[in-house]
Each structure stands twice: as structure tokens, then as C-alpha cells.
Amino acid sequence: MIPAHSLQNKTVMIPRGKAHAKSFSDLVKRNGGIPVEIPLIAFQPVKASEKLLKTLADLHTYNWIIFTSNVTVETFYSFLKKGQALLPKIAVIGEKTKEALVDMGEKVDFVPEEYVAEGFVDEFLPHVKQGERILIPKGNLARDYISAALMEKGAIINEVIIYETYLPEESKGKLVKMLTEESLDILTFTSPSTIDHFMKIVEEHNLGSKLEHCIVACIGPVSKRKAEQRGLKVHAMPEKYTVEEMLKSVANFMNIGG
Structure with missing residues (x-):
């Protein structure tokens, strides 16, 4: 205490x-x-759709992947084949999300000072170049604030729903x-x-x-x-x-x- x-x-x-x-x-x-x-x-993974499977197969074509929570990290990795590496640079919101990735042996390239979408966008935008491809795995109820802001900057965004939220x-x-x-x-x-x-x-x-x-x-x-x-x-x-x-x-x- x-x-x-x-x-x-x-x-x-x-x-x-x-x-x-x-x-x-x-x-x-x-x-x-x-x-x-x-x-x-509570959270449950979605069924693996064609879009999700294609996204996982094309990970090497993205410049960044953004994880907004440790639930997103855990669910995303449940879809990956054992030993499949994440090739894009990784950005996260929050220390717990970073810890979840580090525990899985990943290197995190960007963590904002402020752990909300608005703060993340303000700090992350200078790292984004026009035309860069960014993957955002998310839950079915997640906001689209980050993707909208990054698209305005000229990034190419792929948001893919990987889990559903329920009571x-x-x-x-x-x-x-x-x-x-x-x-x-x-x-x-x-x-x-x-x-x-x-x-x-x-x-x-x-x-x-x-x-x-x-x-x-x-x-x-x-x-x-x-x-x-x-x-x-x-x-x-x-x-x-x-x-x-x-x-x-x-x-x-x-x-x-x-």
C-alpha cells in the first residue's frame, strides 16, 4: 500500500x-x-477473412504497422504463423502495448509521449512520408481518427478488423x-x-x-x-x-x- x-x-x-x-x-x-x-x-478474434489472410501474406509491403493496445497485439499474433516476422516498422500507443511486443521479441520503433489517438497522431505525423503504406489492425468498435489523419498526410492506410468487442x-x-x-x-x-x-x-x-x-x-x-x-x-x-x-x-x- x-x-x-x-x-x-x-x-x-x-x-x-x-x-x-x-x-x-x-x-x-x-x-x-x-x-x-x-x-x-471481452474480446474474440474474428474469423480469418480473405482480406485478413491477404494482409498477413503482404506484411512485407507495408512501411509501418500501428498497434493501439495489447489486445490488438495478442490477437494479431494469434493469426500469424509461428516464426513469421513483422517486417514493417512498429508504432504503438502506450507502454503496455510496447511491453506486449517486446515480450514477443519485436523491436518497437515509435512510442508517443501521450497515450491517446490525438497525441499519437501529432507526434507520429512527422515520421510519415506521402505514399507510405501503413497497416492498422483494430477492433470492430475502434475509432478511425488515426487512419483519417494519416490519409490526410498522404499515407495509404489499410485498416483490418481482427477482433470483436462484447459484454x-x-x-x-x-x-x-x-x-x-x-x-x-x-x-x-x-x-x-x-x-x-x-x-x-x-x-x-x-x-x-x-x-x-x-x-x-x-x-x-x-x-x-x-x-x-x-x-x-x-x-x-x-x-x-x-x-x-x-x-x-x-x-x-x-x-x-x-
Whole structure:
């Protein structure tokens, strides 16, 4: 536990699935909170389409490949043949995404200072030449901000959907029960999709009044905008868009007496 950032024994909703929840839960415990894992988002690879198979066969024709999350990395590699190397230069958003690639033996050529699409584009554009071919593997709900900005610069973009995002069925009952009993103190959101899935359940069960005592935290400005659009008051958001910094921003909000 870090006294300066204590979560004061509060229950903290972890919106990630089992594969990605452990490190998040461990951080909550170390910061003095009680993690409650309620996966609001899960991922499944798409069926390998002709377009995807051709893209994988043509990797050597691209100048860059952009990975926006560790889920994208893991899913993309599940389609590759063992030993198949990524020949393009690699750009990522976020330290965790870089770590996932380094663990697979890859060299990452570009990591932005700011871990959101807007910051990535601002920093990455000087590295892009007109006519360069860039591959962006993505989920079915991902924004097209990066591809649109790079196409304006004259790059040739291939976006290929490699996974689908969905709300795990088993999470619905658990969330309804815990919100009804008001047993969640801190709600953390790591993406716009987690917010949409959460609010869909809240609205279906008329649980809006059960959120009034909760502290709401978002990992970055895109999620914060989505939360506010869906009627949530956001109390904490970090300057650096990582889970650890988000938890620190919550603790700081609490310690200031928010």
C-alpha cells in the first residue's frame, strides 16, 4: 500500500476480463483498495477473412504497422504463423502495448509521449512520408481518427478488423446486484466501450440513483467524454493515461476531500 495514494479500503470496480484484470487488481490492493472484478468488455478474434489472410501474406509491403493496445497485439499474433516476422516498422500507443511486443521479441520503433489517438497522431505525423503504406489492425468498435489523419498526410492506410468487442453475459447479474446493494465505491473505466456497456445495464435496470455515492474515474479524455455524454459525473482522470496513474488520481481526489 502507498500511504500517499491510499484508496482507504474502498471497493473498486475492475472492468477488465480475467486475462487483463490481475495486474489492475494487484495495483488496487497495493494502493489500499478492495478490487471487484466485473468484466465489462471481452474480446474474440474474428474469423480469418480473405482480406485478413491477404494482409498477413503482404506484411512485407507495408512501411509501418500501428498497434493501439495489447489486445490488438495478442490477437494479431494469434493469426500469424509461428516464426513469421513483422517486417514493417512498429508504432504503438502506450507502454503496455510496447511491453506486449517486446515480450514477443519485436523491436518497437515509435512510442508517443501521450497515450491517446490525438497525441499519437501529432507526434507520429512527422515520421510519415506521402505514399507510405501503413497497416492498422483494430477492433470492430475502434475509432478511425488515426487512419483519417494519416490519409490526410498522404499515407495509404489499410485498416483490418481482427477482433470483436462484447459484454460478457455473466457480468450483467453481478453488476446489477452490486449496484442495487450500493457495494461499489469507485467505478473505473478504461475505454468508451466499458462505459457504454456499463450504462446500458444501469439504464435497463433503472439504477442511475445508485451511482450517486460512487467516485467515477476514467483513464483518459476520450473515455471521460464518453462518460459525460452518458450522464456520468467524472471525478478523476490522470495526466498520464495508465491504470496506475488513474488510481493515483482517484486517491488524490479522495485525499483532497472530494
